[in-house]
Amino acid sequence: MKDQRAPQNRPEAARALAVAAELRVVVGRLVRRLREQASAGDLTSSQKSVLLHLEREGTATVTVLARAQDMRPQSMGAIVSTLEVAGLVDGAPDPADGRQTLLSLTAACRDMIVAGRAARQDWLFRAIQTNLDGEEQEQLAGAVELLKRLAAS
Template identity: 80%
Template sequence: MDDDRDRQNDTDAARALAVAGELRVVVSRLKRRLREQADVGDLTTSQKSVLLHLEREGPATVTMLARAQNMRPQSMGAIVSTLQVAGLVNGAPDPSDGRQTILSLTPACRDMITAGRAAREDWLFRAIHANLDRQEQEQLADAVELLKRLAAS
Protein backbone atom coordinates (compact mmCIF):
# COMPACT_ATOMS: atom_id res chain seq x y z
CA MET A 1 0.00 0.00 0.00
CA ASP A 2 2.80 2.43 0.86
CA ASP A 3 4.52 1.55 -2.43
CA ASP A 4 1.37 2.51 -4.38
CA ARG A 5 1.12 5.78 -2.48
CA ASP A 6 4.82 6.52 -3.06
CA ARG A 7 4.45 5.81 -6.80
CA GLN A 8 1.41 8.08 -6.96
CA ASN A 9 3.29 10.83 -5.10
CA ASP A 10 6.22 10.43 -7.51
CA THR A 11 3.85 10.57 -10.50
CA ASP A 12 2.09 13.65 -9.11
CA ALA A 13 5.42 15.36 -8.44
CA ALA A 14 6.71 14.55 -11.94
CA ARG A 15 3.50 15.91 -13.47
CA ALA A 16 3.68 19.11 -11.39
CA LEU A 17 7.32 19.58 -12.45
CA ALA A 18 6.43 19.13 -16.12
CA VAL A 19 3.49 21.56 -15.84
CA ALA A 20 5.72 24.09 -14.08
CA GLY A 21 8.23 23.97 -16.93
CA GLU A 22 5.55 24.29 -19.61
CA LEU A 23 3.81 27.11 -17.73
CA ARG A 24 7.06 29.06 -17.43
CA VAL A 25 7.67 28.79 -21.17
CA VAL A 26 4.09 29.70 -22.12
CA VAL A 27 3.96 32.67 -19.72
CA SER A 28 7.27 33.93 -21.12
CA ARG A 29 5.94 33.71 -24.69
CA LEU A 30 2.72 35.44 -23.71
CA LYS A 31 4.63 38.25 -21.97
CA ARG A 32 6.79 38.69 -25.07
CA ARG A 33 3.73 38.85 -27.33
CA LEU A 34 2.05 41.38 -25.02
CA ARG A 35 5.20 43.55 -24.97
CA GLU A 36 5.20 43.53 -28.77
CA GLN A 37 1.69 44.96 -28.83
CA ALA A 38 2.57 48.20 -27.05
CA ASP A 39 6.21 49.01 -27.55
CA VAL A 40 7.17 51.89 -25.27
CA GLY A 41 10.05 52.91 -27.45
CA ASP A 42 13.65 52.80 -26.44
CA LEU A 43 13.13 52.68 -22.69
CA THR A 44 15.42 50.37 -20.75
CA THR A 45 14.12 47.81 -18.30
CA SER A 46 15.26 50.03 -15.41
CA GLN A 47 13.46 53.05 -16.85
CA LYS A 48 10.25 51.06 -17.32
CA SER A 49 10.57 49.74 -13.79
CA VAL A 50 10.86 53.29 -12.39
CA LEU A 51 7.81 54.44 -14.34
CA LEU A 52 5.75 51.49 -13.16
CA HIS A 53 6.88 52.08 -9.57
CA LEU A 54 5.81 55.72 -9.74
CA GLU A 55 2.49 54.70 -11.22
CA ARG A 56 1.82 52.02 -8.59
CA GLU A 57 3.26 53.68 -5.49
CA GLY A 58 2.86 57.36 -6.36
CA PRO A 59 5.38 60.20 -6.20
CA ALA A 60 8.81 59.45 -4.75
CA THR A 61 12.30 60.88 -4.34
CA VAL A 62 15.35 59.58 -6.15
CA THR A 63 16.50 58.01 -2.87
CA MET A 64 13.17 56.23 -2.40
CA LEU A 65 13.26 54.95 -5.99
CA ALA A 66 16.88 53.79 -5.61
CA ARG A 67 16.01 51.89 -2.45
CA ALA A 68 12.98 50.28 -4.11
CA GLN A 69 15.07 49.21 -7.11
CA ASN A 70 18.10 48.12 -5.05
CA MET A 71 20.53 50.53 -6.66
CA ARG A 72 22.70 53.49 -5.75
CA PRO A 73 21.03 56.93 -5.73
CA GLN A 74 23.61 58.16 -8.28
CA SER A 75 22.57 55.44 -10.73
CA MET A 76 18.91 56.20 -10.12
CA GLY A 77 19.61 59.90 -10.66
CA ALA A 78 20.89 59.13 -14.17
CA ILE A 79 17.78 57.09 -14.95
CA VAL A 80 15.48 59.82 -13.64
CA SER A 81 17.33 62.52 -15.62
CA THR A 82 16.77 60.58 -18.83
CA LEU A 83 13.09 60.16 -18.01
CA GLN A 84 12.77 63.89 -17.27
CA VAL A 85 14.40 64.85 -20.57
CA ALA A 86 12.00 62.47 -22.35
CA GLY A 87 9.06 64.27 -20.69
CA LEU A 88 7.90 61.21 -18.78
CA VAL A 89 8.73 62.35 -15.23
CA ASN A 90 8.68 65.75 -13.60
CA GLY A 91 9.93 66.95 -10.26
CA ALA A 92 8.69 69.38 -7.65
CA PRO A 93 10.26 70.52 -4.39
CA ASP A 94 9.33 68.40 -1.38
CA PRO A 95 7.07 70.62 0.77
CA SER A 96 8.53 69.16 3.97
CA ASP A 97 12.20 69.21 2.82
CA GLY A 98 13.05 71.70 0.09
CA ARG A 99 16.38 69.94 -0.56
CA GLN A 100 14.50 66.91 -1.89
CA THR A 101 12.64 66.64 -5.18
CA ILE A 102 9.43 64.65 -5.42
CA LEU A 103 9.16 62.89 -8.77
CA SER A 104 5.90 61.99 -10.46
CA LEU A 105 4.66 60.86 -13.84
CA THR A 106 3.72 63.47 -16.41
CA PRO A 107 0.25 63.38 -17.99
CA ALA A 108 1.94 62.30 -21.25
CA CYS A 109 3.51 59.33 -19.47
CA ARG A 110 0.21 58.34 -17.88
CA ASP A 111 -1.41 58.49 -21.34
CA MET A 112 1.40 56.32 -22.75
CA ILE A 113 0.91 53.71 -20.00
CA THR A 114 -2.87 53.71 -20.47
CA ALA A 115 -2.56 53.37 -24.26
CA GLY A 116 -0.04 50.56 -23.90
CA ARG A 117 -2.29 48.61 -21.56
CA ALA A 118 -5.27 49.14 -23.85
CA ALA A 119 -3.28 47.88 -26.87
CA ARG A 120 -2.16 44.75 -24.99
CA GLU A 121 -5.65 44.04 -23.70
CA ASP A 122 -7.14 44.57 -27.16
CA TRP A 123 -4.65 42.12 -28.70
CA LEU A 124 -5.39 39.55 -26.00
CA PHE A 125 -9.16 40.00 -26.42
CA ARG A 126 -8.89 39.54 -30.20
CA ALA A 127 -6.64 36.47 -29.81
CA ILE A 128 -9.04 34.85 -27.32
CA HIS A 129 -12.11 35.70 -29.39
CA ALA A 130 -10.59 34.48 -32.67
CA ASN A 131 -8.82 31.34 -31.43
CA LEU A 132 -10.94 29.91 -28.63
CA ASP A 133 -14.51 28.66 -28.76
CA ARG A 134 -16.95 29.34 -25.94
CA GLN A 135 -16.01 26.21 -23.97
CA GLU A 136 -12.29 26.97 -24.30
CA GLN A 137 -12.91 30.54 -23.16
CA GLU A 138 -14.63 29.15 -20.07
CA GLN A 139 -11.67 26.81 -19.47
CA LEU A 140 -9.34 29.78 -19.80
CA ALA A 141 -11.39 31.73 -17.27
CA ASP A 142 -11.08 28.79 -14.85
CA ALA A 143 -7.33 28.64 -15.52
CA VAL A 144 -7.02 32.37 -14.78
CA GLU A 145 -8.49 31.72 -11.34
CA LEU A 146 -5.88 29.00 -10.76
CA LEU A 147 -3.11 31.34 -11.92
CA LYS A 148 -4.34 33.99 -9.49
CA ARG A 149 -4.00 31.45 -6.66
CA LEU A 150 -0.47 30.58 -7.79
CA ALA A 151 0.50 34.24 -8.02
CA ALA A 152 -0.81 34.87 -4.50
CA SER A 153 1.09 31.96 -2.95
Protein backbone atom coordinates (compact mmCIF):
# COMPACT_ATOMS: atom_id res chain seq x y z
CA MET A 1 0.00 0.00 0.00
CA LYS A 2 1.23 3.48 -0.86
CA ASP A 3 2.31 5.81 1.96
CA GLN A 4 -0.38 8.53 2.15
CA ARG A 5 1.56 10.88 4.46
CA ALA A 6 2.68 14.24 3.13
CA PRO A 7 6.19 14.03 1.61
CA GLN A 8 7.74 16.05 4.43
CA ASN A 9 6.26 13.59 6.98
CA ARG A 10 8.04 10.58 5.48
CA PRO A 11 11.53 10.18 7.00
CA GLU A 12 13.34 9.77 3.66
CA ALA A 13 11.52 12.76 2.16
CA ALA A 14 12.18 14.88 5.24
CA ARG A 15 15.89 14.00 5.00
CA ALA A 16 15.96 14.87 1.28
CA LEU A 17 14.25 18.18 2.01
CA ALA A 18 16.81 19.01 4.71
CA VAL A 19 19.71 18.03 2.43
CA ALA A 20 18.27 20.15 -0.39
CA ALA A 21 18.04 23.20 1.86
CA GLU A 22 21.56 22.72 3.22
CA LEU A 23 23.00 22.04 -0.24
CA ARG A 24 21.44 25.22 -1.63
CA VAL A 25 23.03 27.29 1.14
CA VAL A 26 26.44 25.62 0.87
CA VAL A 27 26.56 25.86 -2.92
CA GLY A 28 25.61 29.53 -2.71
CA ARG A 29 28.41 30.14 -0.20
CA LEU A 30 30.91 28.26 -2.41
CA VAL A 31 29.85 30.28 -5.47
CA ARG A 32 30.35 33.53 -3.54
CA ARG A 33 33.83 32.41 -2.43
CA LEU A 34 34.73 31.51 -6.00
CA ARG A 35 33.51 34.91 -7.24
CA GLU A 36 35.71 36.62 -4.67
CA GLN A 37 38.79 34.90 -6.10
CA ALA A 38 38.69 36.52 -9.52
CA SER A 39 36.61 39.60 -9.79
CA ALA A 40 35.49 40.64 -13.23
CA GLY A 41 35.91 44.24 -12.16
CA ASP A 42 32.81 46.32 -11.84
CA LEU A 43 30.81 44.43 -14.44
CA THR A 44 27.09 44.03 -13.89
CA SER A 45 25.46 40.61 -14.11
CA SER A 46 23.96 41.60 -17.50
CA GLN A 47 27.40 42.56 -18.80
CA LYS A 48 28.88 39.28 -17.56
CA SER A 49 26.03 37.37 -19.20
CA VAL A 50 26.74 39.05 -22.54
CA LEU A 51 30.44 38.22 -22.32
CA LEU A 52 29.75 34.60 -21.42
CA HIS A 53 27.22 34.32 -24.25
CA LEU A 54 29.77 35.64 -26.75
CA GLU A 55 32.42 33.29 -25.39
CA ARG A 56 30.12 30.26 -25.53
CA GLU A 57 28.21 30.97 -28.76
CA GLY A 58 30.64 33.11 -30.74
CA THR A 59 29.82 36.33 -32.55
CA ALA A 60 26.33 37.79 -32.26
CA THR A 61 24.36 40.90 -33.11
CA VAL A 62 22.79 43.17 -30.50
CA THR A 63 19.39 41.73 -31.47
CA VAL A 64 20.53 38.13 -30.88
CA LEU A 65 22.07 39.09 -27.54
CA ALA A 66 18.91 40.96 -26.52
CA ARG A 67 16.76 37.96 -27.38
CA ALA A 68 19.08 35.64 -25.42
CA GLN A 69 18.87 37.90 -22.36
CA ASP A 70 15.14 38.53 -22.80
CA MET A 71 15.45 42.31 -23.10
CA ARG A 72 14.86 45.08 -25.62
CA PRO A 73 17.57 45.67 -28.24
CA GLN A 74 17.88 49.30 -27.05
CA SER A 75 18.73 48.13 -23.53
CA MET A 76 21.22 45.62 -24.91
CA GLY A 77 22.75 48.35 -27.06
CA ALA A 78 23.57 50.33 -23.91
CA ILE A 79 25.19 47.28 -22.32
CA VAL A 80 27.23 46.55 -25.44
CA SER A 81 28.35 50.20 -25.68
CA THR A 82 29.70 50.03 -22.14
CA LEU A 83 31.55 46.82 -22.95
CA GLU A 84 33.01 48.36 -26.12
CA VAL A 85 34.25 51.42 -24.21
CA ALA A 86 35.83 49.07 -21.64
CA GLY A 87 37.69 47.29 -24.46
CA LEU A 88 35.98 43.95 -23.85
CA VAL A 89 33.85 43.72 -27.02
CA ASP A 90 34.55 44.66 -30.63
CA GLY A 91 32.10 45.09 -33.49
CA ALA A 92 32.64 44.33 -37.16
CA PRO A 93 30.27 44.50 -40.15
CA ASP A 94 28.41 41.26 -40.81
CA PRO A 95 29.79 39.93 -44.14
CA ALA A 96 26.35 38.53 -44.99
CA ASP A 97 24.48 41.74 -44.11
CA GLY A 98 26.53 44.93 -43.90
CA ARG A 99 23.72 46.68 -42.01
CA GLN A 100 24.34 44.41 -39.03
CA THR A 101 27.29 44.50 -36.65
CA LEU A 102 28.73 41.25 -35.35
CA LEU A 103 30.05 41.55 -31.82
CA SER A 104 32.90 39.45 -30.46
CA LEU A 105 35.18 39.36 -27.45
CA THR A 106 38.48 41.18 -27.59
CA ALA A 107 41.75 39.40 -26.84
CA ALA A 108 41.94 41.36 -23.58
CA CYS A 109 38.51 40.06 -22.57
CA ARG A 110 39.45 36.48 -23.40
CA ASP A 111 42.59 36.87 -21.30
CA MET A 112 40.51 38.25 -18.42
CA ILE A 113 38.12 35.28 -18.61
CA VAL A 114 40.98 32.75 -18.68
CA ALA A 115 42.77 34.46 -15.78
CA GLY A 116 39.57 34.57 -13.73
CA ARG A 117 38.88 30.89 -14.25
CA ALA A 118 42.46 30.00 -13.40
CA ALA A 119 42.29 32.00 -10.15
CA ARG A 120 39.06 30.30 -9.11
CA GLN A 121 40.42 26.86 -10.02
CA ASP A 122 43.63 27.53 -8.09
CA TRP A 123 41.73 28.69 -4.99
CA LEU A 124 39.50 25.61 -5.07
CA PHE A 125 42.48 23.29 -5.61
CA ARG A 126 44.34 24.84 -2.65
CA ALA A 127 41.22 24.70 -0.46
CA ILE A 128 40.74 20.99 -1.24
CA GLN A 129 44.41 20.18 -0.67
CA THR A 130 44.60 22.17 2.57
CA ASN A 131 41.29 21.25 4.19
CA LEU A 132 40.59 17.68 3.09
CA ASP A 133 42.61 14.53 3.68
CA GLY A 134 42.90 11.82 1.01
CA GLU A 135 39.77 9.95 2.10
CA GLU A 136 37.74 13.16 2.20
CA GLN A 137 39.00 14.08 -1.27
CA GLU A 138 37.72 10.69 -2.50
CA GLN A 139 34.34 11.38 -0.85
CA LEU A 140 34.26 14.78 -2.54
CA ALA A 141 35.01 13.16 -5.92
CA GLY A 142 32.02 10.86 -5.38
CA ALA A 143 29.85 13.81 -4.37
CA VAL A 144 30.86 15.65 -7.54
CA GLU A 145 29.54 12.74 -9.59
CA LEU A 146 26.24 12.93 -7.71
CA LEU A 147 26.06 16.69 -8.26
CA LYS A 148 26.62 16.14 -11.99
CA ARG A 149 23.61 13.81 -12.03
CA LEU A 150 21.50 16.37 -10.18
CA ALA A 151 22.57 19.14 -12.55
CA ALA A 152 21.69 17.00 -15.57
CA SER A 153 18.21 16.13 -14.30
